[in-house]
Amino acid sequence: MVVTNNSGPLAAVLTGPGEPITLHNFAKPNVKRGEVLLHTMYSEVCGTDVHIQQGKLAGVPYPIIPGHFAVGTVEETGGDVQSVSGRPIIRGDIVTFLDVHATCHRCWQCQVNKAPTKCPSRKVYGVSHSSNEGLLGGWSEMILLQNDVAITHLPENVSPLRFIAGGCAMPTAVHAVERGKVGLGDIVVVQGAGPVGLCTGIVAYHSGARVLIADKSTVRLEAAHTLGFEVLDLSTSDNAQSLLEYATQGQRADVVIEATGSPSAIQSGISLVRDAGRYVVVGHYSDAGSTTINPHLDINKKHLEILGTWGVEYIHFHKAIGLLARKELTPSGIKIEDAMTTIYPLHEVNKALSDVRERRVVKAVICANSGD
Ligand SMILES: [Zn+2]
Ligand SMILES: [Zn+2]
Known part of the structure; x- marks a missing residue:
């Protein structure tokens, strides 16, 4: 230095x-x-x-x-x-x-x-x-x-x-939750328990949602848990869908908000959304690469709304x-x-x-x- x-x-x-x-x-x-x-x-x-x-x-x-x-x-x-x-x-x-x-x-x-x-x-x-x-x-x-x-x-x-x-993270979270039109009684899954993910959880909670936060980092899951959120612990299983269905007695999320910055999180995140639900991407402010999704299964047949959140x-x-x-x-x-x-x-x-x-x-x- x-x-x-x-x-x-x-x-x-x-x-x-x-x-x-x-x-x-x-x-x-x-x-x-x-x-x-x-x-x-x-x-x-x-x-x-x-x-x-x-x-x-x-x-x-x-x-x-x-x-x-x-x-x-x-x-x-x-x-x-x-x-x-x-x-x-x-x-x-x-x-x-x-x-x-x-x-x-x-x-x-x-x-x-x-x-x-x-x-x-x-x-x-x-x-x-x-x-x-x-x-x-x-x-x-x-x-x-x-x-x-x-x-x-x-x-x-x-x-x-x-x-x-x-x-x-907090204003970014406000924007992402607004994009996802999160409302009272919604089930919201947040992918990623970093600052944006945790703040997104807080904003969704104040919007009346039931919030579950998914991550595999022990430090970050601990923070989510300490703040009072339900967690989907991806360090014990990489099957987020079965973790969610176990926590919700088979329901999927009305809104999933991606805050990981990892392209591989996208397909898994989409699988957590119910039919006609919303998927918000907020964690990709920089270019971390590409991913593959199936337009028929993941978007059209699912009647899914996908939203980006820029700034x-x-x-x-x-x-x-x-x-x-x-x-x-x-x-x-x-x-x-x-x-x-x-x-x-x-x-x-x-x-x-x-x-x-x-x-x-x-x-x-x-x-x-x-x-x-
Ligand atoms: Zn920043
Ligand atoms: Zn201008």
């Missing part, structure tokens, strides 16, 4: 696919009108960061400062700046922001297709900004929020650690924070920040990344200013 010795804010830089992360000092940014400089409290390592390091996500302008979700205190503002709700943003406030910005609201995707997450102008902190542009990623002691970034204060009962425990809009972020404010967030009442997170200082970011890659932890949180 390289640390240069000027005194500006330290940030973790990924120079290219397969490269280790190195730490570098950057010049403290000049905050222009409408911008906000954050003193970072927490950021996170998610599966997408692993894929970015492996070069599996197209269009990443290496070198980058990774980390798309973060929370921090306001260090400086460029004049009067307001949150999305219109509240003034003042030095010392604890705020977070939607990583997605620069959506144009005037292109075909935005205006005709009403699919703003497909807007070609869209930029994402920690993903689609080069580190040559400045501190535009979360694995950094400071983050510069440009003047078009949607910023919000955290509600009083959402601690920064709880917010980051939900992280990017999030501010509304999903807003709903996720509202959900995080609930007192009884999980079926067991255990706090997600206690059950899901492992905290690493910024200089241990390579270890955090490899622990996520090897699924040794559920959610790796980066404490950017551990010396505070």
Whole structure:
């Protein structure tokens, strides 16, 4: 790990696919009108960061400062700046922001297709900004929020650690559950007990569903169990269908939501859905390869609805924070920040990344200013 010795804010830089992360000092940014400089409290390592390091996500302008979700205190503002709700943003406030910005609201995707997450102008902190542009990623002691970034204060009962425990997974889960039109009394199977899977379980639970979470990782099944979910333990049997039918007295799921990132999970997931049910894919934000399905048996004869889920809009972020404010967030009442997170200082970011890659932890949180 390289640390240069000027005194500006330290940030973790990924120079290219397969490269280790190195730490570098950057010049403290000049905050222009409408911008906000954050003193970072927490950021996170998610599966997408692993894929970015492996070069599996197209269009990443290496070198980058990774980390798309973060929370921090306001260090400086460029004049009067307001949150999305219109509240003034003042030095010392604890705020977070939607990583997605620069959506144009005037292109075909935005205006005709009403699919703003497909807007070609869209930029994402920690993903689609080069580190040559400045501190535009979360694995950094400071983050510069440009003047078009949607910023919000955290509600009083959402601690920064709880917010980051939900992280990017929670709004992604809100979007996936919305796509699956999950409703009261539905049986929902979530494939994968990583952060997206667990958050999907939480959102589906609050939508009134009976939730079963499938995985084969002991660490992740333990987290699902601790949060109070029924589990389908694929380490004891790879026949998810018989595990589900045993748990439900022969019923299949109204909705199955894939959150594994593994192409081989698709056929198995489809087999768990009842006729005329819905199958939502959310775990394939990067290209993990192909799989084979039978169009007659798996889609047409089954009268199946298959839905993708690309990115999030501010509304999903807003709903996720509202959900995080609930007192009884999980079926067991255990706090997600206690059950899901492992905290690493910024200089241990390579270890955090490899622990996520090897699924040794559920959610790796980066404490950017551990010396505070
Ligand atoms: Zn993410
Ligand atoms: Zn657009």
